[in-house]
Amino acid sequence: MNVLIVGYGRMGHMIESILRSRGHNIAGRVDPSGAGDYESLRPDLLKDADAVIEFALPSSIRENAEIYADAGVAAIVGTTGWDARRDEIKGVIEDRGGTYMWGSNFSIGAHMLFILAEKAAGLINSAIQYDIMVNEYHHKLKKDSPSGTALTIAEKIINKSELKSEIVTDRLDRAIEPHELHVGSVRGGAIPGTHTVTLDSTADTIEIKHTARNREGFALGSVLAAEWLQGKKGFFRVEDFISESLGV
Template identity: 50%
Template sequence: MNIAIVGYGRMGHEVERALTARGHTVSAVVDPVSPSDGSADLYDEVSPRALGGCDVAIEFSLPEAIVSNAKAYAETGCPAVVGTTGWLHQLDEVRAVVEASEIGFVYGSNFSIGAHIFFAVSRYAASLVRNIEEYDLLIHEMHHREKKDSPSGTALTLAQSVLDVVPRKRRIETGRLDRAPEPDELHVSSSRVGSVPGTHTFTMDSAADTIEVRHQARSRGGFALGAVLAAEWIVGRTGFHSVESFVQALLHEGQGE
């Protein structure tokens, strides 16, 4: 496939390595700042010209451009995989653009297949202690010092999935605590240090013991591979899909269903 990379930072370079390893071609790079290595045409913005000849686009960019980018994908008929975070307050607007055009669109904060297995295991573990108040719950995430937002989108996704199965936890607290947490709060804490690609830990703690479920990314390669797999999956499909629905389809296919 011919794939456009939208956003040529660290993740964009990882996506390039992953798609090349799977036999695909980078047909265009869209980034107003980072230069291409010269093997693909470079563009400042997502446009029909940039997307011409592309089978699909993979975007890890800035949230400010999400609506205009979605309109360009729709105008061109180019399906897209979007790992950009920080734009979910515009979800309905982007969904409307996608559904009116009948292109395929996959979005999410984390395209690592292993991370989604971690979500499923953590959610199931949380459901086991939903009525056992002796177990309190905590989520902690750790990333490299260059990451500009906290907590991570992955941590917030995990937190919401825990709230969905543990009724006694009704709200997510992400701020610095200078008080005892309320019983109905799920505290999500963050650390920024060094070059950690991403570590997420779900903790269930009681006076008797501590149970932890952890996902530790060794590199950005897992996120990039997941995005490329999503790109392969969305070509030929239409509709507005979360990364969770893509991963579920992928895992079910792996089970022969």
């Protein structure tokens, strides 16, 4: 594929290296900071492109979506921070007959953890001697807690569990109620992101743990998604690609 990279920051650089390692060509890099080949997106940059991968900031999410759809180029968008505009962008893509996939987490490993967490929550509906909890570690510069990934895991557990119905992220100065799912957060060091789901009984402990080493998992997922999107039309979520490729 010939791929235009929009947003040439930490993710854009990693995406370029994954694209090259899989034998794809770079049609160009767009970044207003001057870090890329072009400072703004223009329709002619997509003339010879098969796909565009965007991990940028959300300020031009609509303008970019219009350009991608009009050019008939498959767009993979990992840019976050535009949740409230999802329906608007879906409308743009569908009205113009475009191809667009968005996702707040392109890591296939993280999605495998979501699936495993959901499965674990279902298992303890029949093995009621087990309790379930979630914990996450992130680097000392992270400004929010819990992580979005930890919250997604917790929501998957709540949806599946007959025991747990409320997510609790605070420090507890009391015993936890059986229906509460505790999600803990620890900050320090340079940890890119570690998430653990723990099942515990008086007899044993089971841990399901995802440890991100770097941003490579997100970048690889976006490139595989671009390959999957070739020849398709419509507005997709990353979950559409992941569930088909994992066969779940």
